[in-house]
Amino acid sequence: xxxxxxxxxxxxxxxxxxxxxxxxxxxxxxxxxxxxxxxxxxxxxxxxxxxxxxxxxxxxxxxxxxxxxxxxxxxxxxxxxxxxxxxxxxxxxxxxxxxxxxxxxxxxxxxxxxxxxxxxxxxxxxxxxxxxxxxxxxxxxxxxxxx
Numbered sequence: 001x002x003x004x005x006x007x008x009x010x011x012x013x014x015x016x017x018x019x020x021x022x023x024x025x026x027x028x029x030x031x032x033x034x035x036x037x038x039x040x041x042x043x044x045x046x047x048x049x050x051x052x053x054x055x056x057x058x059x060x061x062x063x064x065x066x067x068x069x070x071x072x073x074x075x076x077x078x079x080x081x082x083x084x085x086x087x088x089x090x091x092x093x094x095x096x097x098x099x100x101x102x103x104x105x106x107x108x109x110x111x112x113x114x115x116x117x118x119x120x121x122x123x124x125x126x127x128x129x130x131x132x133x134x135x136x137x138x139x140x141x142x143x144x145x146x147x
Contacts (some may be wrong), residue, residue: 008143045071047068071083078124115140115141
């Protein structure tokens, strides 16, 4: 059995990195705020919570995994439309056509049955004199060890 957490994050990163754009700015994606550096941008996407439940059988190793993407924008004036436009781009990349999802597979895992299981906005909050808007989107998928 393999640990699927890191390959799953790598899959999401590979699909989304340098492909989400607002205006002329590419929106960074990371699995921690620290990886964004000391000058954290006003808008970014963090791969936050990952949970998994074993679905192993005698014939295969499988896990139902969740991945939550936390879309954050902050500043003196922020709009929900910014996080909504980013979410729309993520959905387009994840699900390019009805009944189809993007190929997230890594060489050691296969990812099937990707679906959105939660999508919520967090109301503005003031943090250090700045307003913050967040949208959390949780994807659930079945991850199997590639043969």
